Amino acid sequence: MEKNEVKQTFGQKIKKYFIRFLLLSVVAFFGYFAFVYYVPYSEGVRSGELIKFSKKGVIFKTWEGEMSQGISGAQIFYFTVPNKEKEVIQKMENLQGRYVKLTYEERYKSFFWWGDTPYFVTAVEEEQSPFVNPK
16 A cells, blocks of 8 residues: 655745744734724713814824813823814814813724824814803
């Protein structure tokens, strides 16, 4: 009884495992990216005075902002507005220096081309400041 066995050389084995490693790495990267992109860590609303809103970056331009949540400015909320949120960007530019309410999503991680913070604002609306006319 003869068996027709084809023995792989050492180089063929290395090539086979290298290709498997590359495929697994690509699948893991896209799985991680999809998880970070589609699964928010938290969602919420914050109110305060919009003190800064600007477009920054050298290669990847992102919209970054700061909101003061206290009287002294000791509690600063840093956030990013995605470039696709054109209406929110326009409202932010018009509401700078005013009291606003921001609706945001917090991601597990942020990639450098998305912005500096894991907080992504999805909506903004002007509110009456509790410090101007307290009830």
